[in-house]
Amino acid sequence: MSLRYAILGLLSKEPATGYSVTREFKYRITHFWSAHHTQIYRELVKMEAEGLVRSKTIRQSDFPDKKVYAVEEKGMTLLLHWLLQTPEKKETLSMKDPRLLRVSLLHLIDIDQSMAYLASYRDQHKSAQKEIKEWQSVHLESLNNEQFGEYLTSEFAIRYMEMWSDWCEWATSVLKEYKKKGDLNETQHVESDGS
């Protein structure tokens, strides 16, 4: 139920279309929020029905019409209320990372395969980090108050990516050692002494 807060948060900075909200989620704040475009369009319609936002259809000659949404007072009040409420009931984090799921089961597959995955995960995060840094240097040259939160969260993202790639390298080195010793994916029966 906090998709709407994410949307309101974006709209509070400047009015936007469903399309541009989707784009922002996709290219900028993937590290803490994501949503599918159909979901965003539907939510925006619902929010307008509830009087939280208001749309204005802009006619364009070179492109199809677009609907620009802006936050209404009621929406701003709701957003502020959410921001201020003490998060007693632990907010649903719902981490669901299939990559880590895979790693947790790596004893079931080939060790070289596992290392290949780790290498690609590492590259993914390295390049993601690079992108964020580039985004920072473009959008966060001169900080104003509105951008301050984004400065903090983009720094979070950089550290997160750093942590990921460091961990990948660490895990790879650990796997390499185990491979040398032949502990993994080999003769698993020698360990069970009796059962």
Next chain:
Amino acid sequence: MSLRYAILGLLSKEPATGYSVTREFKYRITHFWSAHHTQIYRELVKMEAEGLVRSKTIRQSDFPDKKVYAVEEKGMTLLLHWLLQTPEKKETLSMKDPRLLRVSLLHLIDIDQSMAYLASYRDQHKSAQKEIKEWQSVHLESLNNEQFGEYLTSEFAIRYMEMWSDWCEWATSVLKEYKKKGDLNETQHVESDGS
């Protein structure tokens, strides 16, 4: 659609009940997977209908009956297939962290409030890290092949928590400085020079 892989992964280590699967998700692999108990029960029923797992009802004298699920060959094949398929289509990560959402909008609220949030987030991750370390020392004393993946992912979790609390401290110090300078949450109108 990868909830079933998470469940199959747990069952592949040892047969379990819906209840214990829920418990494992909750206390052990929260950092990369989570699911509600009703969802797990439903999924298990569906999976049994599809022949991926098989249940056995165990009568208990002191407790109500329980249904222990074990992976069938078909389920194991499916799991292995999923593990081996190259993840070309970027797997849906769907990060949804309301805490970071809040931080990204911290210019809308009081700066002391923001710092209070950061402090509690820091504590949360500190204690979560402690719990994982304790879990490690209990469950990962002598590593066998099956536990190897969990060793890697629990190390990930520890680093993740470390990163989080470090970032909280960094963000707090940055906010402190800004507070001194009075840049945030004060006289935002002085900046706009003309518009």
Next chain:
DNA sequence: TGACACATGTAATAAGTTACATGATTAT
């Protein structure tokens, strides 16, 4: 000619959450 970016959406399905229900035992 086909793909891609712009821009918006419907319909169908899958996934996830909340509220509620049952019924025993153990701890406070």
Next chain:
DNA sequence: ATAATCATGTAACTTATTACATGTGTCA
């Protein structure tokens, strides 16, 4: 008594994803 843990589930609901649809302009 009351709450908590064990153990399983149904029903109702909300949220999220996929497939599909439409239509224009630009680029290779």
